[in-house]
Amino acid sequence: MYLKSLHLKHFRNYSDQAVEFTAAKTIIVGNNAQGKSNLLEAVSLLATLRSHRVSRDRDLVQDGASIGEISAVCDRHASPLELKIRLRHEGRRTLAINSVTVSRHLDFLGQVHAVLFSSLDLDLVRGGPEARRNWLDDILVQLEPIYSNLLQQFNQVLRQRNALLKTARQSSIAPNPEQMLLWNMQLAVSGTRITRRRSRLVQRLIPIAQHWHNSISGGSELLEITYAPRFDFIETDPPEAIQLAFLAQIQTKSIVEQHQGTSLVGPHRDDVNLTINQTPAREYGSQGQQRTLVLALKLAELELIESVVGEPPLLLLDDVLAELDLQRQDQLLGAIEDRVQTIITTTHLGSFDAHWLNSAQVFQVKNGTVLKD
Ligand SMILES: Nc1ncnc2c1ncn2[C@@H]1O[C@H](COP(=O)(O)OP(=O)(O)O)[C@@H](O)[C@H]1O
Ligand SMILES: [Mg+2]
Numbered sequence: 011m012y013l014k015s016l017h018l019k020h021f022r023n024y025s026d027q028a029v030e031f032t033a034a035k036t037i038i039v040g041n042n043a044q045g046k047s048n049l050l051e052a053v054s055l056l057a058t059l060r061s062h063r064v065s066r067d068r069d070l071v072q073d074g075a076s077i078g079e080i081s082a083v084c085d086r087h088a089s090p091l092e093l094k095i096r097l098r099h100e101g102r103r104t105l106a107i108n109s110v111t112v113s114r115h116l117d118f119l120g121q122v123h124a125v126l127f128s129s130l131d132l133d134l135v136r137g138g139p140e141a142r143r144n145w146l147d148d149i150l151v152q153l154e155p156i157y158s159n160l161l162q163q164f165n166q167v168l169r170q171r172n173a174l175l176k177t178a179r180q181s182s183i184a185p186n187p188e189q190m191l192l193w194n195m196q197l198a199v200s201g202t203r204i205t206r207r208r209s210r211l212v213q214r215l216i217p218i219a220q221h222w223h224n225s226i227s228g229g230s231e232l233l234e235i236t237y238a239p240r241f242d243f244i245e246t247d248p249p250e251a252i253q254l255a256f257l258a259q260i261q262t263k264s265i266v267e268q269h270q271g272t273s274l275v276g277p278h279r280d281d282v283n284l285t286i287n288q289t290p291a292r293e294y295g296s297q298g299q300q301r302t303l304v305l306a307l308k309l310a311e312l313e314l315i316e317s318v319v320g321e322p323p324l325l326l327l328d329d330v331l332a333e334l335d336l337q338r339q340d341q342l343l344g345a346i347e348d349r350v351q352t353i354i355t356t357t358h359l360g361s362f363d364a365h366w367l368n369s370a371q372v373f374q375v376k377n378g379t380v381l382k383d
Contacts, residue, residue, distance in 0.1 A: 020072040022378075035348075036370060038375055049380070050353060053324065060148060062128070068099045126326040129330055143281070212236070227299070
């Protein structure tokens with residue numbers, strides 16, 4: 011898959027901007043707050059239909075406008091593919107493929123695959139569990155678009171169950187046991203679907219991430235990754251067995267849940283444990299070592315998507331290349347070569363290897379306008 015062009019209308023700080031991608035590597039240079047990350051966010055939305063920065067579409071639409079639009083033309087198996095996302099300040103987004111409206115997210119997902127690596131990704135190591143759950147979810151919606159429906163269903167059940175717990179707490183009575191039982195079942199069923207898929211994904215990422223981590227860190231450190239749900243289960247257990255373990259855990263937490271008025275068991279509370287030499291990664295080593303780990307995780311993501319999809323995803327490097335030392339830049343370069351279409355943002359070209367610069371197409375971005383360098 012190759013992203014040939016992107017057209018943004020009333021998206022973030024872009025009023026009307028088309029960009030043609032003519033090289034395997036594109037570098038976008040600009041000062042802070044000019045629209046570099048916004049551009050990569052638009053590309054990444056085509057792949058995940060989720061923004062890594064905001065959850066409401068209205069934040070993506072240009073201030074003062076009512077509709078924003080992201081259109082793209084890709085080359086896929088040598089035939090052009092036109093994608094369009096229309097975002098609204100009020101109301102739902104609409105999606106189209108080759109000018110035909112598609113009503114379900116799952117029909118749109120899977121057309122574009124992308125790996126976004128931004129400075130926010132240091133949160134994978136240093137931040138809370140949500141960053142790590144989102145990381146897995148962003149990969150899963152691309153690899154198994156049905157996952158976006160499963161996630162939506164789970165969130166719906168969770169909202170309703172939380173509402174019941176909250177109302178009961180506010181009126182100081184225990185929630186209706188029959189109703190609660192019903193929600194527990196639904197939470198266990200739909201939560202298990204999420205937990206199993208995330209856990210399977212982690213299993214597939216482990217060897218690739220370990221390989222990259224080894225190679226970048228020089229082989230002296232042992233990286234371990236485990237998916238950590240709120241209850242124990244074994245990977246190979248059938249879903250019914252996992253649901254039972256889930257339900258049992260809900261039972262043990264029921265008093266605390268009533269007290270807190272919220273659901274405490276489920277994939278919305280799960281985490282991914284990252285350890286290096288048996289020490290939690292956030293406590294281990296320097297910022298440089300943590301960056302190495304994040305780079306290994308991102309390369310694992312790229313390689314896994316490539317092996318599942320059969321072609322490399324787009325790589326979006328948001329202001330992170332300059333933060334890597336030359337050796338790590340080289341590692342990254344070596345891993346992606348010219349096979350991976352890469353869009354890179356930076357505030358200055360100074361820290362780039364000449365090798366990168368020579369083969370790249372360079373744009374300047376200023377206040378929502380993209381110009382050829
Ligand atoms: N919905 C919006 N409408 C108009 N401008 C926006 C919107 N969202 C963000 N911006 C503007 O976009 C700019 C930030 O762009 P960003 O791509 O994050 O910058 P950078 O070039 O530093 O990566 C800020 O000036 C911000 O005010
Ligand atoms: Mg930025």
